[in-house]
Amino acid sequence: MKNILLFIMIIFAFIACEDVNDKHEEYLLEGSPTYAGKIDSVDCYSGFYKVKVSIYPSVDVNRKEFRVYWNNFQDSVVVPYNEDYYNETTGWYDVIIEGFQSKLIEGYTTLSFRNYDIYGNKSRQSESTVQIYGNDFASNLLSQGVTGFDGQYLNFANRNGVVGLLLEYTTNQGTQSTIEYKQPIEKLKIIGLESDLPDFKSNTKVKYKSLFYFEKTDLDSIYASNFSESNPIILPDPLILESELVHKYGFEETFSFMAEVYEGESFTSTSDQTWCTVTDNNETGNIEVTVTANASSSRTATVTVSVDGKTGDKFTKSFQITQSDAIRLDDTKSEWTETGLADENASAWGWTLPHLWDGNNGGTGFHTETVSPPILFSVNFGQQLQIDGVEIVPRSTNIRNPEIYEVWASNTATEVGVERDSDEWETKAVEAGWVKLKTVEYDVWKDNNSRIGHIGATEKYQYMRIRVLKNSAGNLAPMNLMEMSIIGYE
Numbered sequence: 001m002k003n004i005l006l007f008i009m010i011i012f013a014f015i016a017c018e019d020v021n022d023k024h025e026e027y028l029l030e031g032s033p034t035y036a037g038k039i040d041s042v043d044c045y046s047g048f049y050k051v052k053v054s055i056y057p058s059v060d061v062n063r064k065e066f067r068v069y070w071n072n073f074q075d076s077v078v079v080p081y082n083e084d085y086y087n088e089t090t091g092w093y094d095v096i097i098e099g100f101q102s103k104l105i106e107g108y109t110t111l112s113f114r115n116y117d118i119y120g121n122k123s124r125q126s127e128s129t130v131q132i133y134g135n136d137f138a139s140n141l142l143s144q145g146v147t148g149f150d151g152q153y154l155n156f157a158n159r160n161g162v163v164g165l166l167l168e169y170t171t172n173q174g175t176q177s178t179i180e181y182k183q184p185i186e187k188l189k190i191i192g193l194e195s196d197l198p199d200f201k202s203n204t205k206v207k208y209k210s211l212f213y214f215e216k217t218d219l220d221s222i223y224a225s226n227f228s229e230s231n232p233i234i235l236p237d238p239l240i241l242e243s244e245l246v247h248k249y250g251f252e253e254t255f256s257f258m259a260e261v262y263e264g265e266s267f268t269s270t271s272d273q274t275w276c277t278v279t280d281n282n283e284t285g286n287i288e289v290t291v292t293a294n295a296s297s298s299r300t301a302t303v304t305v306s307v308d309g310k311t312g313d314k315f316t317k318s319f320q321i322t323q324s325d326a327i328r329l330d331d332t333k334s335e336w337t338e339t340g341l342a343d344e345n346a347s348a349w350g351w352t353l354p355h356l357w358d359g360n361n362g363g364t365g366f367h368t369e370t371v372s373p374p375i376l377f378s379v380n381f382g383q384q385l386q387i388d389g390v391e392i393v394p395r396s397t398n399i400r401n402p403e404i405y406e407v408w409a410s411n412t413a414t415e416v417g418v419e420r421d422s423d424e425w426e427t428k429a430v431e432a433g434w435v436k437l438k439t440v441e442y443d444v445w446k447d448n449n450s451r452i453g454h455i456g457a458t459e460k461y462q463y464m465r466i467r468v469l470k471n472s473a474g475n476l477a478p479m480n481l482m483e484m485s486i487i488g489y490e
Helices: 002-030 135-139 330-335 353-357 425-431
Strands: 041-046 051-056 063-070 075-080 092-097 107-117 126-132 146-149 153-156 162-170 176-181 187-189 207-212 239-241 245-248 253-261 267-271 276-281 286-291 300-307 316-323 375-394 402-410 435-441 451-454 460-471 480-489
Touching: 041 126, 051 107, 063 092, 075 092, 239 300, 239 316, 253 267, 253 300, 267 276, 276 300, 286 300, 286 316, 330 375, 330 480, 353 375, 353 480, 375 402, 425 435, 435 451
Parallel strands: 245 316
Antiparallel strands: 041 051, 051 092, 063 075, 063 107, 107 126, 146 153, 153 187, 162 176, 162 207, 239 253, 253 286, 267 300, 276 286, 300 316, 375 451, 375 460, 375 480, 402 435, 402 460
């Protein structure tokens, strides 16, 4: 039995040897395979639905072309080794491959490379992976944010890779304007000279998307797919006037009236009354107004101010100057006395309250002790007067003026009953029969020019009380004045 098995094994071994010999003879007849020289080096560069391929071929005098494959070898391109693709500076062969968008190919993609020689021999395969930018990539890009509008500039946040900006905005004519910037943007000027967004319409949004460039070897810069937008941008008023109404009296006077316009723009003003003349000073932003004494025509002048070269309601405004026939009641001052009311602020350094109506602007005035507001002082006119205005003359030096003060009046000198800084003072003053005629406010009054606060009382009162809420010298500082006059009617 063992001999039979051994015989069978020898027969199979003999047959196998015959097969091997047959294969060996076949290979010997065909010869060894021949390969073209393999590509030496490959560099790939990213673009938007395209890539740049740079090839440094191996030394092979028979080389003819190289081929690039992708999409599992379903797509390819053939690039001949000729001067059309040769880069003399680098010694490499360059080609830009496009056509990825039609097949929605983007993201990291593997490219395969082979050399071919003039005999049709191919090289061994090389591979390289490159990122192809596309719509999906762009849709995930976040534009730089808007940090806010500061009254003149629209400010943008920094973001890595941002190299430009595309924006759309609405003009005052209702049309859409598009601007493209090919540099990083941190702020855009909206108001003033050389505006970046000319004729921008207030209370509209800016739509924008950032332009990105990530690697210095990339072929393309890429916009974020979607527009972002700012909040509505409300521009400040293009023409700001100091007030709508100015009260003046029957004596000649020249004064400055503020008119503010955007940077680089100018204004023109006109008056409809001959007794009121206006001169524009665009350098200072003031209208110099001169009124003559006791106008015989209308006692109200309308001054119209317009931004030069602009049309529309917001670029033309007006204010009125009324010339009251009230007069300074200086001849009544001889009857004025202190009221003796409690909680009045004590005088200091001999500058007592009666100096406010002694007619001496160059000598001694009224000076309080160091005290924080409210500061109270009052006067008994000795008769009933209709208070149309209160004129105050400051001290020439060491100026401490009342920048905010209330004018109270009554026909009985009744005590309020609470301290001057009490939260109940106003309520108690009304209960005691006092009437608050007016609150006079000056933004800044640190000079020694006199000012008239228009009060406009419609009734006559014997007692007037001044309650100072803000001292130009600040809290815990004394207040000093030279003279006070009443403009009104006996």
